[in-house]
Amino acid sequence: MSRKTFQRLSLDDRRRSLMEATLTCVARHGLHGASVRRITEEAGVTVGLVRHYFGSKDELIRNAYAYLVGQLTAQASESARATEGKSEAQLASFLRANLTKPNMDEETVSLWATFIGRVRHDPGFAEIHRDGYREFLNVLESLIEPVLIAHGCPYSIAICRNHAIALNGLIDGLWMEGAINSGLYAQDILPDLITSAAERLLDLPAGTLSAPDIPHHTSNAPTHPKQQSKPS
Amino acid sequence: MSRKTFQRLSLDDRRRSLMEATLTCVARHGLHGASVRRITEEAGVTVGLVRHYFGSKDELIRNAYAYLVGQLTAQASESARATEGKSEAQLASFLRANLTKPNMDEETVSLWATFIGRVRHDPGFAEIHRDGYREFLNVLESLIEPVLIAHGCPYSIAICRNHAIALNGLIDGLWMEGAINSGLYAQDILPDLITSAAERLLDLPAGTLSAPDIPHHTSNAPTHPKQQSKPS
DNA sequence: CGCACTGTTATACAATTGAATAATTTTAAT
DNA sequence: ATTAAAATTATTCAATTGTATAACAGTGCG
Incomplete structure (x- = not known):
């Protein structure tokens, strides 16, 4: 013994x-x-x-949650920072990073949702979540701003923030539903879908965020390969 | 005794x-x-x-989850169905319903997230979630379609579905983050934010979805005097 | 080498859990 | 009014939980 x-x-x-x-x-x-x-x-x-x-166990779980959130935002913004070139490419890279591995992962999303459910009841969780969310918004704003300016879009702090809020919502929603609903549609479509959606959300010309250099091969778009109608 | x-x-x-x-x-x-x-x-x-x-307890919880999901989608699509007038107004009504009470509620969102965390581990949960999501997408598609046609937008089943996916992501993300992050920004801005975002996502002329008839200037009612009556 | 420090194991314990069973009350049919 | 069936209560039980405490062992310093 x-x-x-x-x-x-x-x-x-x-x-x-x-x-x-x-x-x-x-x-x-x-x-x-x-x-x-x-x-x-x-x-x-x-x-x-x-x-x-x-x-205590609760404190361990709180720390694990903070650890997870930190890793998530770090990976995405790292992906943007690592992208050389124009601000459009960096924003696109950030967006795509959130909807591809390793961030776009069913287990990760499931984890995240599980913890989110506790934010409301545990002040410790609430603080961790709020901090993480704030930082995510800030990163997003700092990526959006130069793009707007470069294209002469109407710009103000409020506009930029609203764009960040909408874009963040889009990212989160697609990230969650996309990861969990594997089966209703192929996850592969999401990176292209979000870049194209982001262009419209920010009122950028079509193609601004998609493949400035790299061909992202929008795999199988059977009938309508691209919708490029731009109503005046 | x-x-x-x-x-x-x-x-x-x-x-x-x-x-x-x-x-x-x-x-x-x-x-x-x-x-x-x-x-x-x-x-x-x-x-x-x-x-x-x-x-068993597990079966009770599964049923409670299905009950919640059913109520959520029912309330939102009911809000659209109750709106008379053009298809634009109905879509707008549906979008706004998801980001206002009673759907936009911190407790509800928290509940939803808690359950989502079990989808991955429990096949029963997975089925409930998938069914609910599919129905939500279908409702969204059926609301988007006539709007696209009415405005002569490029239209196909694939395009319509992609728009529904993006719009659903936007709704879910804003719904979640908005409800939980009360404090970083006012929730009041979300209904207007999503209508304007949806216009751009669908390539509609600005103003198409916002205030065709009704001025929804939700004056800041600090407390909601009326409790949402639960369907009996 | 010896020795103290503390990271780590092993064990104990009260509380809570989900489920099972038996006892009792309500309801409706006759 | 009687009675049978079903709904509900009351109680029991084994398993699991988080935490607390004591014993042990690896580590580095003298």
């Missing part, structure tokens, strides 16, 4: 390991099925560590 | 009562806090009835 041999991890490593195990368990079994025992088993440790590192 | 006096309810009434109590409890305490005991206490009965009417 020897004890389990173990390895001491640094504070950050152990905390991250527990948070990731939490996300895995919530994704697999839902919030109600993510018990401390399952989480710690997933992380390969025993239950005591939750109390040791996070004080 | 006499027993609790009780009243026999019809099968439908009792079932609905239990489903509504379930939604109330999930909204108040989250899924994990909606225990059979709390639910039945909310409904004013004892725990045995869950087994009697639904067989």
Whole structure:
């Protein structure tokens, strides 16, 4: 009857390991099925560590949520930052990043929704969500602004913000429904769909955001390959 | 120690009562806090009835979810159907209905998100969600079609469907973020924002959807004096 | 090498959970 | 008014939950 041999991890490593195990368990079994025992088993440790590192299970879950939100926005804005070239390309890259892997992932969306359900009841969750959302809006605004200016669109802070709100809604909605409703339509259509939709939302000429350089191959558009009617 | 006096309810009434109590409890305490005991206490009965009417707690929750989804789409499409006049007005009415009370409600959105998190793990939830989503898309398509035709827009089944997908994404995203993020911006702006956004998404002339007849200048009514009556 | 520190394991415990069963009351038909 | 069937209550039970506590073991410092 020897004890389990173990390895001491640094504070950050152990905390991250527990948070990731939490996300895995919530994704697999839902919030109600993510018990401390399952989480710690997933992380390969025993239950005591939750109390040791996070004080309580709730605090662990809150931290895991913040960890997830951080990763999501970081990945998308990183994708924009990594795109060289004109501001249109960066905005397009950001939009597409939200509707392609790894962000566009059923498990991730499912996780996100599960946590959103707790925002209303837990002030800690509310704060995490609000901060994440605010940052997302800010990134979006900073990407929209130069595009509007470059095209001589009517511009003001209020206009820019409203565009960001609408665009964010579009991203979120397509992201959620698209990831969960795999089956009603192919997810592949979403990146092209959102770039074209964004052009119209921002009153940009058609084609501004789609394929300035790279051919995005709008796969199979059977009958009407493109709608380029521009009513005056 | 006499027993609790009780009243026999019809099968439908009792079932609905239990489903509504379930939604109330999930909204108040989250899924994990909606225990059979709390639910039945909310409904004013004892725990045995869950087994009697639904067989298991999971089945009760599934039914409550279907009940919620049904109410949501019914209310929105009812709002469109009740609007007399041109097809533009009906579409506008549908859009606005999704972003005003009673559909635009933090508790409702929170409920919806909580359930969405289970869609991935529970085939029963998945079916309910898919059916509800499909119907929502269909309603949207049937509202978009006549508007496109009336304005001589390029039209095909594929185009119409893509517009419905985008518009549905916009609705869902604004609905969710708007309801939960009260504080970052006023929810009042959303109805106008979505009508104007929808005009651009569908390539309609500006003003087509906004205020054809009715001035919906929703003067900032701080509190909603009238409680939305639940369909009995 | 020895020793203290603390990360980690192991175990215990009270509370809560969903479900099952038995007992009782209401309702409606006769 | 009797009676049978169904609805509802009351109670029990095993399993699981989150947390608390004590014992152990890996690590680095002297």
